[in-house]
Amino acid sequence: SARQVNIAIIGAGGVGKCFLSQLEWLAARRQNQKLVLTYIATSKKAVYSDSYSPIALDSVVSTLSSSSQAPLALPKLVDYLAASGTKTVLVDNTSSQDIADAYPSFLRRGISIVTPNKKAFSGSYKLWQDIFAAKEEGGALLYHEASCGAGLPVISTIKDLVETGDEVTKIEGVFSGTMSFLFNSFAPTSGAGGGKWSAEVAKAKELGYTEPDPRDDLNGLDVARKLTILARYAGLEVESPTSFPVQSLIPKELESVASGDEFLTRLPEFDAQMEEVKAEAQKEGKVVRFVGSIDVASKQVKVGLEKFDLSHPIAALKGSDNIISFYTKRYGSNPLIIQGAGAGGDVTAMGVTSDLLKVLAQL
Ligand code: NAD
Numbered sequence: 001s002a003r004q005v006n007i008a009i010i011g012a013g014g015v016g017k018c019f020l021s022q023l024e025w026l027a028a029r030r031q032n033q034k035l036v037l038t039y040i041a042t043s044k045k046a047v048y049s050d051s052y053s054p055i056a057l058d059s060v061v062s063t064l065s066s067s068s069q070a071p072l073a074l075p076k077l078v079d080y081l082a083a084s085g086t087k088t089v090l091v092d093n094t095s096s097q098d099i100a101d102a103y104p105s106f107l108r109r110g111i112s113i114v115t116p117n118k119k120a121f122s123g124s125y126k127l128w129q130d131i132f133a134a135k136e137e138g139g140a141l142l143y144h145e146a147s148c149g150a151g152l153p154v155i156s157t158i159k160d161l162v163e164t165g166d167e168v169t170k171i172e173g174v175f176s177g178t179m180s181f182l183f184n185s186f187a188p189t190s191g192a193g194g195g196k197w198s199a200e201v202a203k204a205k206e207l208g209y210t211e212p213d214p215r216d217d218l219n220g221l222d223v224a225r226k227l228t229i230l231a232r233y234a235g236l237e238v239e240s241p242t243s244f245p246v247q248s249l250i251p252k253e254l255e256s257v258a259s260g261d262e263f264l265t266r267l268p269e270f271d272a273q274m275e276e277v278k279a280e281a282q283k284e285g286k287v288v289r290f291v292g293s294i295d296v297a298s299k300q301v302k303v304g305l306e307k308f309d310l311s312h313p314i315a316a317l318k319g320s321d322n323i324i325s326f327y328t329k330r331y332g333s334n335p336l337i338i339q340g341a342g343a344g345g346d347v348t349a350m351g352v353t354s355d356l357l358k359v360l361a362q363l
Helices: 014-029 057-065 074-082 097-101 103-108 125-138 155-163 177-186 197-206 221-233 260-283 345-362
Strands: 003-010 033-041 046-048 088-092 112-114 168-174 286-295 300-309 321-328 336-341
Touching (some): 033 057, 097 103, 103 125, 112 345, 177 321
Parallel strands (some): 003 033
Antiparallel strands (some): 033 046, 168 286, 321 336
């Protein structure tokens, strides 16, 4: 008979809902394993039972929204999942730091984790160490492909490079779909077009490319978190995403305005500054882009604006795509380049689902 694997899910937002439909597709096709959803929660509601009875995947979203059960507190959830006596995978589809902080307690009890959540891997270096120690101790598995570049194979690539003995010398790229879209529109390689900076930000927000408050994209922290993760895999002991230079594109004067809307209203006052940055690059025949880079030998990690020749792959990026270039000893001067959509529910969920497949193959 088919071996059973229990699945527990936290988070059912943009990525979580897409993951649920991919899980339903996968569970229907899984020959040697019976996938049983035993717990699902959002920040407000949950569905689970003391007998771990299967939650039907085809109706889970409506079951969840009509549920009157509250989520279990994290220590209780660890006990509940560990007591089932069945191999269990936790899927964290939130961006919660609290849940990330609890990964060691899940892993130590043998509960495997797959997640697109960056917080566990880009927080303090101590949390990073605790997580990998707990994983060893509990014999659990852990994958987080979608924490960098959504469904693009970025984490698996750096791991493969390092674990096969290649030497990564430099990583460089555009790690934010929002920043990609903004600069591809503001400073197109054609030179023509490109509206005022504030107008491009407003347009990106209208199209749903930014966070509700665009400052959460413009502060560079999201990119810094991804760089922290990659730098750690490349062997650098980066203390936190604020321990290296990160250029924020929020004008000082607008850092503390109350709302995202007020920020957008006042942003035109600063258009001249960005226009100058753009013109300066143009004078050199270049375009400006918001990039992250890691220089392994000099241990330098940084995030901010840089100028690129029009022929450079970073300059030629389209839409809201991400691009990540790995310079290594084996690849020499022509980097290994990964490029494509770095955000979106379906592609991000694909990263999570393919991680789940890797775990299932080893359980
Ligand atoms: P979302 O805000 O749409 O959904 C988050 C879900 O998590 C909600 O259901 C919310 O109720 C739940 N949640 C939050 N905190 C919780 C808590 N403490 N306990 C229980 N439930 C909690 O977010 P999303 O866009 O689906 O993103 C999910 C994750 O995927 C995030 O970590 C995000 O950074 C990552 N990610 C998203 C994308 C993307 O394109 N959306 C791309 C790459 C990575």
